[in-house]
Amino acid sequence: MNPPDRIPVCLLTGFLGAGKTTLLNSLLKQPAMIGTGVIINEYGSVGIDHHLVESAPEDTALIADGCICCTARGEIAEALLSLSQRMQERAQTALQRVIIETTGLAEPWPILMQILRTPELAERFTFDSVVTLVDALNGGDTLAAHDIAVQQITAADRLLITKTDLVSAADVDALQAQLTAMNPDAEVSALTPGSAQPSLLFTGGRHDPSSPQFRPGALLAQADTLRFVPASAHSLRPAGSPPPREQDIQTFSLILDQPMLPGRFYGWLEFLRTLCGPTLLRVKGIVNIDGRPGPTVIHGVQKAFHMPTELPAWPDDDHRTRLVFITRGYGQEIVTDTLTHLRACAAGSP
Numbered sequence: 001m002n003p004p005d006r007i008p009v010c011l012l013t014g015f016l017g018a019g020k021t022t023l024l025n026s027l028l029k030q031p032a033m034i035g036t037g038v039i040i041n042e043y044g045s046v047g048i049d050h051h052l053v054e055s056a057p058e059d060t061a062l063i064a065d066g067c068i069c070c071t072a073r074g075e076i077a078e079a080l081l082s083l084s085q086r087m088q089e090r091a092q093t094a095l096q097r098v099i100i101e102t103t104g105l106a107e108p109w110p111i112l113m114q115i116l117r118t119p120e121l122a123e124r125f126t127f128d129s130v131v132t133l134v135d136a137l138n139g140g141d142t143l144a145a146h147d148i149a150v151q152q153i154t155a156a157d158r159l160l161i162t163k164t165d166l167v168s169a170a171d172v173d174a175l176q177a178q179l180t181a182m183n184p185d186a187e188v189s190a191l192t193p194g195s196a197q198p199s200l201l202f203t204g205g206r207h208d209p210s211s212p213q214f215r216p217g218a219l220l221a222q223a224d225t226l227r228f229v230p231a232s233a234h235s236l237r238p239a240g241s242p243p244p245r246e247q248d249i250q251t252f253s254l255i256l257d258q259p260m261l262p263g264r265f266y267g268w269l270e271f272l273r274t275l276c277g278p279t280l281l282r283v284k285g286i287v288n289i290d291g292r293p294g295p296t297v298i299h300g301v302q303k304a305f306h307m308p309t310e311l312p313a314w315p316d317d318d319h320r321t322r323l324v325f326i327t328r329g330y331g332q333e334i335v336t337d338t339l340t341h342l343r344a345c346a347a348g349s350p
């Protein structure tokens with residue numbers, strides 16, 4: 001393919017629960033996004049994200065069970081090429097752009113390097129931008145505790161602050177200033193829910209040496225060094241606090257066969273949140289609430305549980321409750337122990 005014909009790829013990243021899928025869904029509804037292929041990576045062995053992204057299934061590729069940067073390297077190439085093939089076969093909509101939604105724990109660099117340095121990919125695709133979402137409610141705590149979140153910020157071309165409706169304007173300004181200090185090359189914007197435009201994700205070829213928009217000296221020039229910058233270089237962590245240990249992060253999934261009584265289920269979630277505190281990094285899933293026609297989608301992000309939403313219908317014949325947990329340090333034991341109680345409640349026992 002000639003350079004102008006190559007398909008631009010955007011890497012959409014951001015720490016756990018920052019709002020990547022929400023932003024993606026709002027953008028994919030817009031006519032300007034027709035012809036967009038989506039690659040989703042899920043952290044956890046029970047796939048949920050592909051049920052929550054609202055693009056047509058044939059335009060979506062799922063890389064399940066792992067972190068895109070450490071376990072799925074070979075699969076990105078496969079997913080990109082297969083998306084391109086599938087959309088070529090449907091003559092009416094050619095593949096025009098690709099968005100890769102990473103897991104919240106992905107380090108962007110290995111993914112970028114794969115796209116830039118794999119000849120089969122470089123021939124057909126051009127890497128366009130890294131867009132990192134930062135959750136205004138949890139952003140400060142996350143940056144202080146998680147090296148990966150810092151790497152996602154330093155690798156970004158564009159930083160978008162989400163959940164601005166949940167904090168004060170002063171908090172948004174302070175986060176914006178912090179992000180600008182961490183990555184002066186990136187554009188930083190605060191999003192109001194539902195206001196995002198497709199142009200936010202694609203910059204127009206700043207990383208393509210053949211493009212007039214190419215910015216040498218920015219991301220490409222730092223490609224071999226940036227990922228080794230330790231988070232501590234940004235002095236975000238309070239003095240004397242222990243270094244973060246990303247390896248403490250565990251993920252596990254629960255599948256529950258029986259419908260849940262709403263009061264008991266939400267009571268259990270609240271109980272978990274109180275017991276685990278910030279070690280409960282992420283909970284998400286689809287829940288079979290007794291008496292409801294479709295699944296209820298629940299999202300917990302560190303200290304917050306967002307308002308559950310109900311899907312009009314189950315995506316397939318599997319109506320079981322499926323929950324993915326991501327915890328840090330501990331948490332699994334509490335979930336497992338309290339689950340025994342939940343199961344007894346769901347079965348009608350006292």
Ligand SMILES: Nc1nc2c(ncn2[C@@H]2O[C@H](COP(=O)(O)OP(=O)(O)OP(=O)(O)O)[C@@H](O)[C@H]2O)c(=O)[nH]1
Pocket residue numbers: 014015016017018019020021022023103104162163164165166192193282284298299301306307
């Ligand atoms: N109030 C509010 N809630 C938001 C906003 N953006 C996302 N959320 C909520 O935050 C929760 C997590 O959003 P997701 O889009 O699933 O986040 P994600 O980054 O895709 O999550 P992971 O893939 O698990 O890392 C959901 O309940 C969303 O409805 C926002 O701007 N305002």
